[in-house]
Amino acid sequence: MSKRxxxxxxxxxxxxxxxxxxxxxxxxxxxxxxxxxxxxxxAYEEGQEPGDELSLEQVQRRMAIxxxxxxxxxxxxxxxxxxxxxxxxxxxxxxxxVGAWLGEDLEKNEEESIM
Numbered sequence: 001m002s003k004r005x006x007x008x009x010x011x012x013x014x015x016x017x018x019x020x021x022x023x024x025x026x027x028x029x030x031x032x033x034x035x036x037x038x039x040x041x042x043a044y045e046e047g048q049e050p051g052d053e054l055s056l057e058q059v060q061r062r063m064a065i066x067x068x069x070x071x072x073x074x075x076x077x078x079x080x081x082x083x084x085x086x087x088x089x090x091x092x093x094x095x096x097x098v099g100a101w102l103g104e105d106l107e108k109n110e111e112e113s114i115m
Contacts, residue, residue, distance in 0.1 A: 033069070035068075037070070037072065039066065040073075040074045040076070041062075043062040043085065045058065050077065053080050053081050056084050059081065059085055059088045060088050063092060064092070067092050067094065073085065073089055073094055073095075074099060075096065075098050077099065077100065078100050
């Protein structure tokens with residue numbers, strides 16, 4: 001999750017300046033409990049960043065948190081453990097939209113495209 005509080009609060013769909021943090025928290029939990037169609041998914045944990053290797057156990061643990069609240073996930077890479085996301089999602093009955101990061105490094109783009 002983003003550490004940019006202004007972005008996190010904007011996801012609530014209400015004016016965050018008009019309610020307490022506890023009210024925002026309650027609103028967010030109510031929204032999750034009723035379920036969402038899908039969400040952009042990242043298995044990175046505190047202190048990790050893109051490029052760090054993700055383990056199968058980590059992807060499973062992170063996806064299990066969302067399983068009851070979503071129908072699909074969108075991933076953003078196919079390398080460094082992110083290629084495990086579609087497999088774990090399928091095992092949990094979650095649909096996927098798999099993304100790939102492409103940049104100016106053509107050799108790295110080729111590596112990504114064959115995964």
